[in-house]
Amino acid sequence: MSVALAGLTFAIGLALRDRSVPSVLAWLGLVSYSVYLLHPLLLDLYDRIPLPAGHRPVSLQLAIASGFLAALLAVSAVTYYLAEAPMQRIGRRVTARLDARFDASAPRPVR
Numbered sequence: 030m031s032v033a034l035a036g037l038t039f040a041i042g043l044a045l046r047d048r049s050v051p052s053v054l055a056w057l058g059l060v061s062y063s064v065y066l067l068h069p070l071l072l073d074l075y076d077r078i079p080l081p082a083g084h085r086p087v088s089l090q091l092a093i094a095s096g097f098l099a100a101l102l103a104v105s106a107v108t109y110y111l112a113e114a115p116m117q118r119i120g121r122r123v124t125a126r127l128d129a130r131f132d133a134s135a136p137r138p139v140r
Contacts, residue, residue: 063105063113071101 050058075097 060102060105060109063108064101067104067108068101071097071104 075093080093
């Protein structure tokens with residue numbers, strides 16, 4: 030079943046490859062690694078929140094889930110813009126300098 034769903038996902042992606050991606054989805058793609066890294070920490074904090082035991086109304090559950098999602102996306106955006114994006118820029122600069130110094134396209138002398 031998982032292989033079929035993965036194949037379906039790739040088929041949909043290929044069918045839609047010429048369409049533009051909505052900006053919200055593109056932004057989610059940018060911060061997705063930060064979400065991946067930070068969600069366990071926020072879940073651990075969530076587990077420490079003292080909530081009434083027993084039956085919780087759906088409205089309370091929706092409010093908690095919405096707050097969690099908002100906090101997760103906010104923290105992930107901050108880590109993306111303050112840590113991930115600057116490190117990517119530095120990596121591109123270092124790579125460009127190394128490529129210029131050790132020109133990979135130039136033929137090397139045979140010894």
